[in-house]
Amino acid sequence: MIEISxxxxxxxxxxxxxxxxxxxxxxxxxxxxxxxxxSNFIHGIVLVGAIVVMGGAESGLEQAIGFIxxxxxxxxxxxxxxxxxxxxEMFNPKDKKGEA
Amino acid sequence: MDIFIQVVYFLVxxxxxxxxxxxxSPVTATGGIVWAGxxxxxxxxxxxxxPGVFEYTSNVVLIVIAIVVGSGVxxxxxxxxxMTDMPQMIAIYNGMGGGAAAAIAAVELxxxxxxxxxxxxxxLSTTAQVLAxxxxxxxxxxxxxxxxxxxxxxxxxxxxxxxxxHMVLNxxxxxxxxxxxxxxxxxxxxxxQLVLIFFVMALAFGVLFTTPIGGADxxxxxxxxxxxxxxxxxxxxxVLGNAAMIIAGTVVGSxxxxxxxxMAKAMNRPISNILFASFGSDGxxxxxxxIEGSMKEIQGVDAAIMMAYAEKVIIVPGYGMAxxxxxxxxSELTKLLEARGVKVMFAIHPVAGRMPGHxxxxxxxxxxxxxxxxxxxxxxxxxPTADVALVIGANDVVNPVARSNxxxxxxxxxxxxxxxxxxxxxxxxxKGSGFSGIENHLFYADNTRMLYGDGQKAVGELISGIKEx
Numbered sequence: 001m002i003e004i005s006x007x008x009x010x011x012x013x014x015x016x017x018x019x020x021x022x023x024x025x026x027x028x029x030x031x032x033x034x035x036x037x038x039s040n041f042i043h044g045i046v047l048v049g050a051i052v053v054m055g056g057a058e059s060g061l062e063q064a065i066g067f068i069x070x071x072x073x074x075x076x077x078x079x080x081x082x083x084x085x086x087x088x089e090m091f092n093p094k095d096k097k098g099e100a
Numbered sequence: 101m102d103i104f105i106q107v108v109y110f111l112v113x114x115x116x117x118x119x120x121x122x123x124x125s126p127v128t129a130t131g132g133i134v135w136a137g138x139x140x141x142x143x144x145x146x147x148x149x150x151p152g153v154f155e156y157t158s159n160v161v162l163i164v165i166a167i168v169v170g171s172g173v174x175x176x177x178x179x180x181x182x183m184t185d186m187p188q189m190i191a192i193y194n195g196m197g198g199g200a201a202a203a204i205a206a207v208e209l210x211x212x213x214x215x216x217x218x219x220x221x222x223x224l225s226t227t228a229q230v231l232a233x234x235x236x237x238x239x240x241x242x243x244x245x246x247x248x249x250x251x252x253x254x255x256x257x258x259x260x261x262x263x264x265x266h267m268v269l270n271x272x273x274x275x276x277x278x279x280x281x282x283x284x285x286x287x288x289x290x291x292x293q294l295v296l297i298f299f300v301m302a303l304a305f306g307v308l309f310t311t312p313i314g315g316a317d318x319x320x321x322x323x324x325x326x327x328x329x330x331x332x333x334x335x336x337x338x339v340l341g342n343a344a345m346i347i348a349g350t351v352v353g354s355x356x357x358x359x360x361x362x363m364a365k366a367m368n369r370p371i372s373n374i375l376f377a378s379f380g381s382d383g384x385x386x387x388x389x390x391i392e393g394s395m396k397e398i399q400g401v402d403a404a405i406m407m408a409y410a411e412k413v414i415i416v417p418g419y420g421m422a423x424x425x426x427x428x429x430x431s432e433l434t435k436l437l438e439a440r441g442v443k444v445m446f447a448i449h450p451v452a453g454r455m456p457g458h459x460x461x462x463x464x465x466x467x468x469x470x471x472x473x474x475x476x477x478x479x480x481x482x483x484p485t486a487d488v489a490l491v492i493g494a495n496d497v498v499n500p501v502a503r504s505n506x507x508x509x510x511x512x513x514x515x516x517x518x519x520x521x522x523x524x525x526x527x528x529x530x531k532g533s534g535f536s537g538i539e540n541h542l543f544y545a546d547n548t549r550m551l552y553g554d555g556q557k558a559v560g561e562l563i564s565g566i567k568e569x
Contacts (some may be wrong), residue, residue, distance in 0.1 A: 004338065004341050004343060004346070006227055009338050009346060012343060012346050012347060012350070013334065013346065013350050016334075016346065016347045016350035016351050016354070017350050017351075017353065017354040018354070019117055019351055019354075020120075020350065020351035020352065020353065020354035020355035020356075020358075021354045021355065021357075021358050023117065023120045023121050023124060023351070023355060024120070024124065024355040024358050024359060025358060026124055027123075027124040028124075028125075028126070029448070029450060029457055029460070029475055030126065030448075030457050030460035030461075030464075030470055030473065031123065031124065031125075031126060031129060031457060031460075032359065032362075032457035033186070033187070033190075033457035033458050033460070033461050034123065034129065034457070034461065035120075035123055035124065035355075035359070035457075036190060036322070036323060036326055036356070036359060037186070037190050038119075038120065038123045038132070038133055038136065039120065039326060039330070039351075039352045039355050039356060039359075040190055040193055040194045040197070040326055040329075040352075041133070041136060041137075041140070041193075042116050042119075042120065042136055042140075042348050042351070042352050043194075043197050043326075043329050043330045043333045043348060043349055043352045044140060044197060045112075045116070045140065045143060045333065045344055045345050045348040045349070046197050046200045046201050046204070046329075046333045046336065046345065046349075047140075047143075047144050047147070047167075047200070048143050048144060048146075048147040048342060048344065048345060049200075049201070049204050049333070049336050049337065049340050049342060049345055050200050050203070050204055051144065051147040051148060051150075051153065051163055052147055052150045052152070052153060052340055052342070053204050053207045053208065053340070054159055054162065054163050054166070054207075055148075055150065055152055055153030055154070055155065055156070055159050055160065055163065056152045056153070056155070056159075056211075057156075057159055057207060058156075058211070059210070059214060061210055062207050062210055062211060063159065063162060065203050065206045065207050065210065066159075066162070066163075066203070066207050067162055067165075067166045068166075068199070068200075068203050069199075069200045069203035069204050069206075069207065070162075070163050070166035070167060070170065070200075071166040071167070071169050071170035072170060072196040072197070072199045072200040072203065073170065073196070073197065073200035074166065074167040074169075074170030074171040074174070075170040075171065075173060075174035075193060075196040076174075076193050076194070076196040076197035076200060077140055077144075077171070077174075078170070078171035078174040078175050078178070079174030079175070079177065079178045079189065079192075079193035079196070080190075080193045080194075080197075081133065081137050081140070081178075082174070082175055082178035082179060083178045083181075083186060083189055083190060083193065084123075084133045085130070085133055086178070086179075086183075086186075087183075087186065087461050088123075088129045088130045088133060089130070090183070090461055090464040090465040091126045091129065091130075091464050091470070
């Protein structure tokens, strides 16, 4: 783990916020739902945090909560991914023929 | 090893941002999600090599079991769900992420209260502790709120539920939660009971916050919770010193906020109004008196003739089409009409259905080209020259009172001008009013004919009617 000091974090925060705003501001309306699902998938990165926290769990209670954290995070990531891919396939006529 | 981990996280952050960028165009979108997916797998694998994770083998075994359980359930549900039910699934997966972020904070706080943290891998600074608590609050609200949103859209919870003095009660609860949070955040050895109370209150607040909001406003709420979860993840990322989590969480947080604003703007209502005015459950009283005319019924055969001999037909789909799974029939109807030389286009209101773009996804599923699908601004000038506007299961988004009656709760909302078409055919299940409970004046207009029935059945009648000609 690297130490991230308060101000570095603040800069990361600010730049990421602008990035997110810029990236999504050019999305056509037809992609809003897949986009929401896609960004939903991306915060599935919480899985990384859940794994780290669960790995360091020392009491039974910590393990129990950690277990919940990992399971929920994995659900977020996998569910978000599958849902997004399924929606985006609808926009791709070639994939569709393959499926049918 | 540490450098290796950091390099991977860095690349993951790049993949996520590029992936999101690619997702913003229909042509590259599928590639975008794959890039982000590769990033996610890499990040998850590398997380096992973070210092301390392999300290206890039992924990690693539990992690693997939890991943298998969580992803297994999510995989199966996401594969099986109907396209029409996608919005509530997004809500529930998003809620899971919020819950995970809250649980991460819970583990950290439990560690502190039991003193395990002392001399451990990461003693929390006050800043980190404050952010952990804020992230926990936001994550917990997103978790329980998304669960309610899911229940509402899934039809498990049909009514909006409101306690006496709901607003006051909710604000009080929120204030208490903040107080508890503040005590925990500035205590280096917080009591475990207080931590528990804090989480219970935060979860309860999420529930009370969401229950009074009508189903029609759910897309805005889901989008807001999506942004919430992003922020919660970013805060917990700071607590764990994980830059990938901070970047990904913040990007989602700001993107989700923008999306929420866009949606609220499409409804022409400030976000605060959507969240706190409890519109959608009791907005009907104002406009009911002064309706002129009556609803005039039409048979499927007559409606079919009207459309078959039209030059230009605009189809306005709404949530009713999604519920009836009528999109494939609509696609068939479109092909039939086009074979007869009728120009067909689709008018999509920004908040049609339960999500922006929900209708587009369904129509795309049914094989309709997306260049035939037009936005509000593009399509409204087309209505006055259209021979038939076919409204399938849409209601509030074509209600002309939004233009004419300043007393109506939806006054000022941009609508699709279906009433401007020469003829308007409305497919509707029954005579009741729409999701918002507001009477629709379009249904009573002189040029409107009502075709009663389930969306799929009614469009089927149109198809067989046209085939018989």
